[in-house]
Amino acid sequence: MKRLIILIMPLFLSSHYLVAQRVDTSGMEYKRLHKEVSTNVRITMRLIDSVCEAIFTLVTIPVRDGQTGDSLTFTGKHQPYLQESFQRLVPRLRSIDWRQIFPDIKERDYDILLPYTYGFEAKECFDTLSTRAIKHKLSYELHLRQGSRVPSYVLPAMGITFWGRQWSKTGK
Amino acid sequence: MFPSICSRESYLLSVIALILGMTLLSCSKEDETPQSAQDELSQAKSWWASVQHAEMVLDWEHALEKKNPELVVVPVIWNSNLLTGGLSTRKLVILKDSLQRREGLIIQVIPNSDYYKENGARFFAGSFNGSLIELDLNLQYRDGAYYVDGQRKYPAKLDHYPSREAYEHSPKTEGCTYSSTAYYSAGVVTVVGTSVCSSTYFGGGGGGGTGKGADRHPWEDFIDEGDFPSEGGSDPTPYIPNSVTDIKNHLTTPCFKTTVTDLIYKAGAQSAISQIIWGMFSASDKVNLSIYEEELRPSEDGVTSGGQSGGYVNIDITLNSTGLANASKEYIAVTMLHECLHAYFNVKNKWPLEDANYVQHQAMAGMYVEVMADALQQTYPTISRSDAIDLAWGGLDKSLAWKNIVTSNPSEANRILLKNQAYKNGSSGTKCN
Numbered sequence: 001m002k003r004l005i006i007l008i009m010p011l012f013l014s015s016h017y018l019v020a021q022r023v024d025t026s027g028m029e030y031k032r033l034h035k036e037v038s039t040n041v042r043i044t045m046r047l048i049d050s051v052c053e054a055i056f057t058l059v060t061i062p063v064r065d066g067q068t069g070d071s072l073t074f075t076g077k078h079q080p081y082l083q084e085s086f087q088r089l090v091p092r093l094r095s096i097d098w099r100q101i102f103p104d105i106k107e108r109d110y111d112i113l114l115p116y117t118y119g120f121e122a123k124e125c126f127d128t129l130s131t132r133a134i135k136h137k138l139s140y141e142l143h144l145r146q147g148s149r150v151p152s153y154v155l156p157a158m159g160i161t162f163w164g165r166q167w168s169k170t171g172k
Numbered sequence: 173m174f175p176s177i178c179s180r181e182s183y184l185l186s187v188i189a190l191i192l193g194m195t196l197l198s199c200s201k202e203d204e205t206p207q208s209a210q211d212e213l214s215q216a217k218s219w220w221a222s223v224q225h226a227e228m229v230l231d232w233e234h235a236l237e238k239k240n241p242e243l244v245v246v247p248v249i250w251n252s253n254l255l256t257g258g259l260s261t262r263k264l265v266i267l268k269d270s271l272q273r274r275e276g277l278i279i280q281v282i283p284n285s286d287y288y289k290e291n292g293a294r295f296f297a298g299s300f301n302g303s304l305i306e307l308d309l310n311l312q313y314r315d316g317a318y319y320v321d322g323q324r325k326y327p328a329k330l331d332h333y334p335s336r337e338a339y340e341h342s343p344k345t346e347g348c349t350y351s352s353t354a355y356y357s358a359g360v361v362t363v364v365g366t367s368v369c370s371s372t373y374f375g376g377g378g379g380g381g382t383g384k385g386a387d388r389h390p391w392e393d394f395i396d397e398g399d400f401p402s403e404g405g406s407d408p409t410p411y412i413p414n415s416v417t418d419i420k421n422h423l424t425t426p427c428f429k430t431t432v433t434d435l436i437y438k439a440g441a442q443s444a445i446s447q448i449i450w451g452m453f454s455a456s457d458k459v460n461l462s463i464y465e466e467e468l469r470p471s472e473d474g475v476t477s478g479g480q481s482g483g484y485v486n487i488d489i490t491l492n493s494t495g496l497a498n499a500s501k502e503y504i505a506v507t508m509l510h511e512c513l514h515a516y517f518n519v520k521n522k523w524p525l526e527d528a529n530y531v532q533h534q535a536m537a538g539m540y541v542e543v544m545a546d547a548l549q550q551t552y553p554t555i556s557r558s559d560a561i562d563l564a565w566g567g568l569d570k571s572l573a574w575k576n577i578v579t580s581n582p583s584e585a586n587r588i589l590l591k592n593q594a595y596k597n598g599s600s601g602t603k604c605n
Contacts, residue, residue: 038481100233160481167476167514167529
């Protein structure tokens with residue numbers, strides 16, 4: 001029996017398009033999406049060395065005429081490596097049936113919004129975002145989207161915590 | 173007297189009638205009688221108990237006994253799911269020759285998906301499509317063929333791979349095309365690879381092939397004749413593991429790719445470390461290993477890093493693309509083995525402590541130098557034991573065990589360092605380019 005778990009509402013009442021949304025996080029489709037995102041986003045060792053800053057971004061996945069589009073957009077600081085990682089996911093995102101995750105989708109044109117964070121819990125870099133900070137940033141980003149011409153459906157936040165460079169084999 | 177004569181004649185007639193009746197009854201059931209079947213089954217059971225065989229559960233209640241040829245077919249209760257959906261089944265066939273000697277073999281039926289949809293996992297001699305594999309009683313491969321419409325067409329090879337991806341990365345012979353059927357049982361993915369090469373083609377239809385494999389086996393017509401339970405006792409719900417591709421190889425440098433393939437993916441890669449890695453990463457859907465290459469710090473040969481995301485643990489091994497540019501295959505391999513052990517420790521011990529690198533190197537130096545050397549020799553049999561051991565010490569220079577060597581035998585420590593340098597700069601070992 002399907003369980004519709006999450007009702008996203010409180011933050012979004014100011015937006016015409018972000019009304020109460022049912023998100024089915026217990027279904028197979030959401031689990032598939034969750035696994036794809038959780039296991040395929042990576043940044044390189046070089047960047048782990050040079051970047052030590054937790055990031056929040058709102059990823060917009062456009063769906064037009066029922067088809068998931070190619071061009072994802074990201075809010076916040078420009079993070080090309082993160083975009084590259086997500087862009088590689090696009091073929092897999094195309095196979096996601098968004099209506100199974102958002103049973104209320106009626107339209108052919110809409111945006112799926114994915115709040116995404118990444119942080120570091122490494123010896124040389126420790127920087128993460130609190131749940132409160134994530135909510136605050138999400139609220140701000142959604143506020144900026146007011147007036148959007150297509151409705152938006154917001155996924156629960158996902159993210160990754162990098163453990164950094166911890167084990168290496170050195171050669172003389 | 174008369175009554176007694178009549179009585180004697182009646183008695184004789186009754187005996188004759190009884191014998192005739194028994195004969196007729198016997199004929200009406202062709203070659204089979206319940207008593208003899210029972211005897212034969214009992215003898216087959218006794219024989220089975222007396223021979224050496226792999227552990228398996230037999231469904232004797234649904235055994236079938238046949239004469240001409242004399243054989244007993246017993247379903248093996250075995251839960252094996254084809255990755256494409258459907259099931260594979262096994263049966264024990266016990267053959268008896270004219271001298272009453274018995275021989276046993278295990279027949280495994282691996283239908284292709286279309287055949288399975290129509291017929292299930294049963295072998296129908298005239299129409300079977302899929303692979304039929306013959307195993308000995310210890311489940312070692314003896315023979316196998318891919319059937320098209322009931323005809324043996326191509327030789328089928330049975331290889332054990334830790335995953336489907338491992339099979340796909342295994343070396344292929346030029347001039348042959350390959351198809352595969354994979355099944356999953358007891359945590360292991362086994363791939364039946366059918367190599368279709370012109371030299372191995374069994375021949376055309378009609379059973380008149382030219383190869384030795386074209387001859388039909390005596391049991392083929394009978395193995396699924398009995399009233400067997402639908403799938404040999406297996407769970408009829410197909411289970412498709414979603415973790416078989418959880419080791420992802422993102423390497424691009426050809427030598428790195430082939431080395432990692434040799435080490436982890438190759439069919440013969442059965443080393444302890446290979447088993448550990450596959451067992452760990454393919455057994456859990458929540459743990460993933462990815463192998464990358466990039467320019468690392470000059471002193472680093474490889475780095476193991478990781479991250480946690482939504483309940484998934486993602487471990488990355490990164491090889492130094494510039495630092496290992498001239499390295500021999502053996503050196504690249506030992507670097508991979510070293511990093512694989514880091515990955516293993518990390519997953520096994522959850523997230524490590526602050527000094528994980530130090531702690532793990534202690535463990536490697538204390539317990540895994542020989543294991544790494546074994547794996548190296550298994551992958552590259554030409555490397556000497558001494559060189560394999562020396563390479564396994566690479567990267568363990570902070571360990572107490574290494575410091576003991578330096579203190580107690582500095583010349584040996586120096587030799588090991590020089591050996592590592594030689595393999596790293598390519599002056600020793602198998603060259604990549």
